Amino acid sequence: MLGATMTITADGEDTNGEFSVKDMLAPPGFENGLHTHRPAEIFHVIDGEMLLHVDGETQYLTPGMTGHVSANVPHGMRVEGDEVLRVLIVMTPAGAEDFFRAVGEPSASRELPELRDVTDADLEALFAIGEEHGFEFLGPLPTDA
Template identity: 85%
Template sequence: MSEEIIKSESTTEHLHVLGATITITADSDDTDGEFSVKNMLAPPGFENGLHTHEPAEVFHVIDGEMLLYVDGETQYLKPGMTGYVSAGERHGMRVEGDEVLRVLIVMSPAGAEDFFRAVGEPAADRNLPEPREVTNADLEAIFATGEEHGFEFFGPLPADE
């Protein structure tokens, strides 16, 4: 493993992706491909839709609240709570409540950060982008890029029951 995993604010990558900000704090190069770490800020109501990917994924909520939907089961995560998604499992998340969500995301093995680099717009810092409407063209581009990186998308999360 590389000698310096911890990145400073000047060496982390901030990306705007569909209204959220993803900061890559450790990538494949830092961890010899074993895992990646992302620090995500997402506004109230943000949803990433139902999808799958090969890496397993851990979500640890720092601020705000989120719904984590995993293969038919719904979990509500609050600060200090952690959720887990097995490799290849159908899942998605949505920000609940009125607060901005800050969640640490660990994916193992690493590599999915390249998908976020491909679809995200580089940002100067960890602030949320100005809100804007997500278009069908935005989604089509993300779906196509996702296929190239081992992501498969299935549409929005199921309605709450």
């Protein structure tokens, strides 16, 4: 998905709709921009470092640290440093995994895809699919994040 690899380890079917769990690998510099969605979200860093920008506040998370985003709150993340980020993401209630399935491309391995430039067409498709799944995209992270 736009340069990252996400494995859905538990979805709404597994949890009676209560939550979903995703295991994400993202390359240095990966950023998902400011956005909102209905589920609350927890990020637990396994490897690497990330910046988590939540409603105007910035947190710097390293291995073993956890960040939280309440439902419908503007937030975004960026991979910091020069290591691949591995982060577990829990969203509650479940359902957002359908968005990730819709925008992602199935992969036969847990490796990062080859780096490529994200095009305007990629972003337009992501925004349209996101809107169908209750995501609202608000633009890039603030420059001070």
